[in-house]
Amino acid sequence: MHGGDKFSSSVLITEEVKNAIRECIVFAPLHNPPNLKGVEAVEEILPKVKQVAVFDTAFHQTMKPEAYIYALPYMFYEKHRIRRYGFHGTSHRYVAARAAQLLGKPLNELKLITVHLGNGGSVCAINKGKSVDTSMGHTPLEGLAMGTRCGDLDPALILHIMKEYELTISEMDNLLNKHSGVLGISQISSDLRDLEDDWPNKSDRANLALDVYSHRIKKYIGAYIAVLNGCDAIIWTAGVGENSPIVRSIVHKEMDWLGVKLDLEKNEVTWRGAEGDITTPDSKVKVLVIPTNEELVIAQDTIESINR
Amino acid sequence: MSQKVVVIYGAATMGQELVQAVATAGCEVILIDHSEEKLNTGLKKVETALDSEIARWGLTSGEKRAIMSRIKGTTDIRESVKGWLVIETLKETLDVKRQLFKELDATCNPATIIASNSATISITEIAAGCKYPERTIAMHFQSPIPKVPLVEISRGLKTSDETFATAVRFAKMINKNVVSVYDCPGFITTRIILPMINQAVKVLEEGTASCEQIDTAMKLGFGLNAGPLALADKIGVDTVVFYLENLYGETFDQSYLPAKLLKKMVRAGYKGVKTSKGFYKYGSDGLRLSASGLRVEQLSQAQHQ
Numbered sequence: 001m002h003g004g005d006k007f008s009s010s011v012l013i014t015e016e017v018k019n020a021i022r023e024c025i026v027f028a029p030l031h032n033p034p035n036l037k038g039v040e041a042v043e044e045i046l047p048k049v050k051q052v053a054v055f056d057t058a059f060h061q062t063m064k065p066e067a068y069i070y071a072l073p074y075m076f077y078e079k080h081r082i083r084r085y086g087f088h089g090t091s092h093r094y095v096a097a098r099a100a101q102l103l104g105k106p107l108n109e110l111k112l113i114t115v116h117l118g119n120g121g122s123v124c125a126i127n128k129g130k131s132v133d134t135s136m137g138h139t140p141l142e143g144l145a146m147g148t149r150c151g152d153l154d155p156a157l158i159l160h161i162m163k164e165y166e167l168t169i170s171e172m173d174n175l176l177n178k179h180s181g182v183l184g185i186s187q188i189s190s191d192l193r194d195l196e197d198d199w200p201n202k203s204d205r206a207n208l209a210l211d212v213y214s215h216r217i218k219k220y221i222g223a224y225i226a227v228l229n230g231c232d233a234i235i236w237t238a239g240v241g242e243n244s245p246i247v248r249s250i251v252h253k254e255m256d257w258l259g260v261k262l263d264l265e266k267n268e269v270t271w272r273g274a275e276g277d278i279t280t281p282d283s284k285v286k287v288l289v290i291p292t293n294e295e296l297v298i299a300q301d302t303i304e305s306i307n308r
Numbered sequence: 309m310s311q312k313v314v315v316i317y318g319a320a321t322m323g324q325e326l327v328q329a330v331a332t333a334g335c336e337v338i339l340i341d342h343s344e345e346k347l348n349t350g351l352k353k354v355e356t357a358l359d360s361e362i363a364r365w366g367l368t369s370g371e372k373r374a375i376m377s378r379i380k381g382t383t384d385i386r387e388s389v390k391g392w393l394v395i396e397t398l399k400e401t402l403d404v405k406r407q408l409f410k411e412l413d414a415t416c417n418p419a420t421i422i423a424s425n426s427a428t429i430s431i432t433e434i435a436a437g438c439k440y441p442e443r444t445i446a447m448h449f450q451s452p453i454p455k456v457p458l459v460e461i462s463r464g465l466k467t468s469d470e471t472f473a474t475a476v477r478f479a480k481m482i483n484k485n486v487v488s489v490y491d492c493p494g495f496i497t498t499r500i501i502l503p504m505i506n507q508a509v510k511v512l513e514e515g516t517a518s519c520e521q522i523d524t525a526m527k528l529g530f531g532l533n534a535g536p537l538a539l540a541d542k543i544g545v546d547t548v549v550f551y552l553e554n555l556y557g558e559t560f561d562q563s564y565l566p567a568k569l570l571k572k573m574v575r576a577g578y579k580g581v582k583t584s585k586g587f588y589k590y591g592s593d594g595l596r597l598s599a600s601g602l603r604v605e606q607l608s609q610a611q612h613q
Contacts, residue, residue, distance in 0.1 A: 167364065168455065175365035 002028030003055030059089030086134035147190035150180035259284030315391030319350025519601030
């Protein structure tokens with residue numbers, strides 16, 4: 001659920017919490033209402049059972065204003081809470097903690113960059129276990145190029161295209177959310193597996209889509225190394241992150257100046273649920289593949305919230 | 309009678325647009341027309357409209373498949389018993405609509421709501437022959453229905469509060485804003501726009517200004533999407549005359565007396581976009597040709613041809 005700036009951790013559901021979730025509907029009109037309905041249905045059928053709300057935005061509430069304020073008239077933040085919220089928090093949090101275990105160091109001594117790539121995708125800069133910056137914004141449309149979402153683009157283009165093609169708001173919304181990303185570029189598929197099939201011989205456009213997709217990730221990693229002033233490990237997770245040696249190899253190609261040296265063989269074999277380091281022993285920055293486990297975090301949060 | 313199925317009667321333009329809007333909003337739709345040919349053309353046009361939505365990035369092909377799977381067509385009026393709501397979009401004449409309402413009233417379950425898309429005829433009169441007039445109501449959608457977020461709802465004298473509340477709920481479900489009036493032919497939109505069109509035609513007829521000048525002035529001066537003459541072409545010049553005459557008969561207000569030129573145009577076949585000529589000329593794609601504004605003298609020649 002979208003917790004706006006009201007929730008920085010999972011909570012036991014009370015009337016007050018429900019009202020706050022209701023107030024966040026404007027941020028997530030597609031997610032919060034059905035979730036609330038589920039909560040209310042459970043209340044009706046199992047009135048004695050406690051329920052816990054886990055927010056995809058909560059982990060990023062540690063971001064500082066310089067990371068979450070947009071360079072728009074400040075009124076939009078004050079009046080409408082328009083700011084960066086970030087998503088996939090549960091997943092970024094889980095893989096960061098797991099990375100600390102694999103690296104054998106305490107989480108609060110690590111600088112990590114986590115790359116969550118599913119149908120949607122986001123990158124997160126994590127310092128001492130806390131989210132410092134993330135690529136998704138007020139909505140999950142910002143940041144990386146995704147299956148069908150455009151991610152970052154020149155905002156003037158939205159105005160230009162709407163004017164030139166006389167598009168309505170809902171048409172433009174669809175264009176950006178459902179017709180763009182790797183589907184928009186390749187015109188083949190929103191599923192990376194279809195583009196990677198027979199790579200790099202499939203088609204120029206399939207390769208271009210993969211290159212644009214990967215280049216954007218590389219750019220964010222570079223930016224976050226600067227934001228964190230260093231990096232101990234980069235972590236790949238979720239559907240594409242765990243299973244696409246091709247994207248990982250494009251992104252990490254020529255990153256040795258930043259201290260990343262990929263072990264091509266390990267990269268090739270670490271997929272389908274495998275976990276591990278895919279760099280050479282002399283790589284200053286480690287690159288880890290970690291299957292995400294949001295369900296485990298949700299279960300742990302639930303126990304913690306109930307016992308609190 | 310399913311809680312999900314909406315029946316739409318009449319497969320002409322309004323029917324097609326309504327089917328598209330309702331099915332896109334997630335409801336199952338049955339489109340009924342007595343003519344098999346019109347039905348098939350209508351269904352094909354709905355599909356074409358969805359395709360052009362995809363071309364404008366408004367839909368994905370997956371969404372189109374889902375929408376089309378919710379649409380069924382039939383020539384059998386008895387299929388209307390399957391809907392909880394029936395909306396008719398027939399020609400704007402009292403007899404035709406009254407006859408259909410009578411038939412629907414006799415076939416449908418008394419709980420089924422029967423709605424008319426009539427713009428200018430009193431719903432009370434349309435429902436006059438019905439045994440259960442409390443379930444009748446007028447819902448006036450504006451073309452292009454999938455794009456215009458408005459429906460005007462008019463209650464007849466006998467329409468029940470429950471029927472009204474359900475109609476409002478349905479309108480909101482398909483993402484329309486509601487304005488409601490009591491038994492008022494012409495509602496708000498048609499009542500007010502018709503005298504404007506009529507005056508625009510008179511200004512043209514007098515030779516005061518050209519089609520283009522009139523439309524440009526009204527469009528830019530008042531921030532309208534289309535000028536009154538272009539709008540008349542879209543509605544259909546013959547339909548405009550129908551509406552005016554209906555409202556004149558209803559109100560005896562002089563501003564609804566059709567301008568002479570309007571009737572002349574209808575007789576000469578200048579009926580607007582649907583006949584490729586009206587106040588402007590249109591290509592086969594329905595787009596207006598440039599510098600094609602009607603000159604009044606042109607029409608007297610056309611009549612002699």
